[in-house]
Amino acid sequence: MKHQIHDPFATLNGVEVVYPNGNVGLKPLDLSLADNQVTVLLGPSGAGKSTLLRVLNHLVPPTSGTVTVRGAGSLTDPNVLRDHRRQTAMVFQQHHLIGRLTALQNVLLGRLGNYPFLRTLLPMPAEERRWALECLERVGLFDRALSRCDAMSGGQQQRVGIARALAQRPRLILADEPVASLDPAASERVLGQLRTICEEDKVPVVISLHQLEYARLYADRIIGLAQGEVAFDGPPAAMTDDVLQRIYGPRKNLAVAEEPPLHSGVGGI
Amino acid sequence: MQVVSSSDGPQQRIDDLLRKERQGRRTTRAVIVLVSVAILACFWVTGMFDGDRIAEGFPAIGVMFTEMIPPDFSRWEYWIGPMIDTLAMSIAGTTMAIILSIPVALLAATNTTPGPITYKIARLVLNTFRAIPELIMGIVFVAAVGFGMLPGVLALGLHSIGMVGKFFAEAIEHAHPAPVEAAQSTGATPLQVISHGVLPQVIPQFADVTMYRWEYNFRASTVMGMVGAGGIGTELIGSLRLLDYPQVAAIMIVILVAVTIVDSLSNYLRRYFQ
Numbered sequence: 001m002k003h004q005i006h007d008p009f010a011t012l013n014g015v016e017v018v019y020p021n022g023n024v025g026l027k028p029l030d031l032s033l034a035d036n037q038v039t040v041l042l043g044p045s046g047a048g049k050s051t052l053l054r055v056l057n058h059l060v061p062p063t064s065g066t067v068t069v070r071g072a073g074s075l076t077d078p079n080v081l082r083d084h085r086r087q088t089a090m091v092f093q094q095h096h097l098i099g100r101l102t103a104l105q106n107v108l109l110g111r112l113g114n115y116p117f118l119r120t121l122l123p124m125p126a127e128e129r130r131w132a133l134e135c136l137e138r139v140g141l142f143d144r145a146l147s148r149c150d151a152m153s154g155g156q157q158q159r160v161g162i163a164r165a166l167a168q169r170p171r172l173i174l175a176d177e178p179v180a181s182l183d184p185a186a187s188e189r190v191l192g193q194l195r196t197i198c199e200e201d202k203v204p205v206v207i208s209l210h211q212l213e214y215a216r217l218y219a220d221r222i223i224g225l226a227q228g229e230v231a232f233d234g235p236p237a238a239m240t241d242d243v244l245q246r247i248y249g250p251r252k253n254l255a256v257a258e259e260p261p262l263h264s265g266v267g268g269i
Numbered sequence: 270m271q272v273v274s275s276s277d278g279p280q281q282r283i284d285d286l287l288r289k290e291r292q293g294r295r296t297t298r299a300v301i302v303l304v305s306v307a308i309l310a311c312f313w314v315t316g317m318f319d320g321d322r323i324a325e326g327f328p329a330i331g332v333m334f335t336e337m338i339p340p341d342f343s344r345w346e347y348w349i350g351p352m353i354d355t356l357a358m359s360i361a362g363t364t365m366a367i368i369l370s371i372p373v374a375l376l377a378a379t380n381t382t383p384g385p386i387t388y389k390i391a392r393l394v395l396n397t398f399r400a401i402p403e404l405i406m407g408i409v410f411v412a413a414v415g416f417g418m419l420p421g422v423l424a425l426g427l428h429s430i431g432m433v434g435k436f437f438a439e440a441i442e443h444a445h446p447a448p449v450e451a452a453q454s455t456g457a458t459p460l461q462v463i464s465h466g467v468l469p470q471v472i473p474q475f476a477d478v479t480m481y482r483w484e485y486n487f488r489a490s491t492v493m494g495m496v497g498a499g500g501i502g503t504e505l506i507g508s509l510r511l512l513d514y515p516q517v518a519a520i521m522i523v524i525l526v527a528v529t530i531v532d533s534l535s536n537y538l539r540r541y542f543q
Contacts, residue, residue: 057454059450059453059454082456082458083456084456085453085454085455085456086455086456087456088454088456089454089455090451090454090455092447092450092451094447095447096447096448096450096451097448097451098448098466098469098470100469100470100472100473101469105469109448109451109452109455109465109466110455111455112452112455112456112457112461112465113455113456113457113458113461117458117460117461117464120461120464120465121464164451168455174454
């Protein structure tokens with residue numbers, strides 16, 4: 001079921017992650033990412049979704065193996081890595097915003113990497129502010145630009161996170177469970193915006209998700225992970241019950257679902 | 270405890286849990302007894318149980334109080350200048366402490382320090398500044414740069430680094446790691462991660478500590494006058510030497526009023542920075 005991609009945007013060769021405490025985050029894997037595709041990483045908690053996502057910009061550096069980006073080189077080179085990070089935007093599960101700052105200030109943080117340190121101690125230039133406002137406009141939050149982020153709803157905060165990602169003018173967007181703490185309406189809005197950005201800006205988007213339904217709706221390609229290994233790699237249409245069992249393990253049938261909801265809820269966090 | 274039960278298993282578990290709970294209460298009681306004994310020992314060693322001596326002391330204090338009444342405000346216009354000096358000394362000393370504390374705090378916080386050696390050195394520096402009382406620093410600086418406000422500012426500033434730097438470092442360590450990761454992911458340099466990921470989060474705590482320290486330094490700078498570092502303290506020690514208790518009382522009332530004003534001003538500023 002291996003994807004053959006011609007001239008991939010990014011290539012992982014024998015990437016393996018072992019955490020300092022001995023936990024295996026990812027077993028050695030080869031993978032390549034195409035342009036202009038929404039790739040969804042699907043799998044239960046602890047399957048290695050976040051690890052794989054963070055390997056793509058070396059927030060988690062691989063223990064062995066390499067990540068190569070087209071036109072840049074291997075991320076083990078610090079200069080390549082800094083350029084790559086500047087052009088790779090990340091959207092996080094907990095939004096990762098600074099609550100005390102306004103939406104505009106948070107979006108401007110996405111521009112940091114383009115300026116030397118001393119320059120960033122002064123206010124950003126007017127054209128950057130204008131650009132940041134355009135990004136907020138795109139996620140429908142222009143009117144909240146001067147509100148503090150801790151006064152916003154979860155869905156709005158996540159859209160500020162997307163605006164910050166857009167502000168980077170990214171060549172790649174990584175989203176780490178962006179809808180894990182959102183209600184269905186907000187979730188669909190966030191995922192829809194990510195999909196639109198992928199199509200309009202021709203940017204590859206990699207999203208890690210828990211929810212199979214969302215993966216089916218928004219993905220061009222699904223990579224199923226189980227225990228640090230790729231258990232499935234293909235288009236949403238190829239997802240069968242058999243494949244799901246490989247990712248999530250055998251599912252209990254409905255007769256058992258009468259248990260108190262305690263157990264079904266835990267996995268979603 | 271006898272409870273009628275149909276099955277043995279659950280009853281056993283309940284008994285075990287209750288035993289554990291009893292043990293917990295026993296431990297708490299033992300700790301309370303131990304601490305109480307230690308406190309009583311301290312009272313005994315320091316002579317706090319010496320009732321006769323304390324009883325004899327009260328009349329002497331009473332006599333001093335009666336000598337202070339009525340407070341003598343006749344020289345008030347001579348205190349305006351020294352009061353402004355004291356205020357200037359506290360502001361200059363606190364500012365000096367803040368500016369020097371930030372780099373030391375960044376080195377003394379586990380999440381921003383470059384390595385274990387810089388961390389240890391920074392902590393040692395902070396402990397040293399905290400361990401040397403400002404009065405001793407005042408005496409040293411008076412000897413070094415002569416009388417006046419300058420030695421007072423230097424002493425307050427240096428001593429304050431010890432406490433301000435420690436509190437700053439703790440605030441930095443409690444900063445949320447999420448915005449830090451976000452800043453890293455945008456390709457920011459380590460310094461940019463600190464200036465835009467960490468510092469914006471800790472500004473309320475920094476403001477808190479700064480305002481508290483300013484108020485403390487204002488009180489401390491009245492004492493600095495005693496070692497020749499200028500300000501209202503010089504007036505206070507002068508009146509004390511002349512045994513002019515009504516004037517001493519007046520100056521202390523003036524200081525109390527000023528401290529109250531500084532305290533409410535710092536409270537106002539603290540709210541502003543939230």
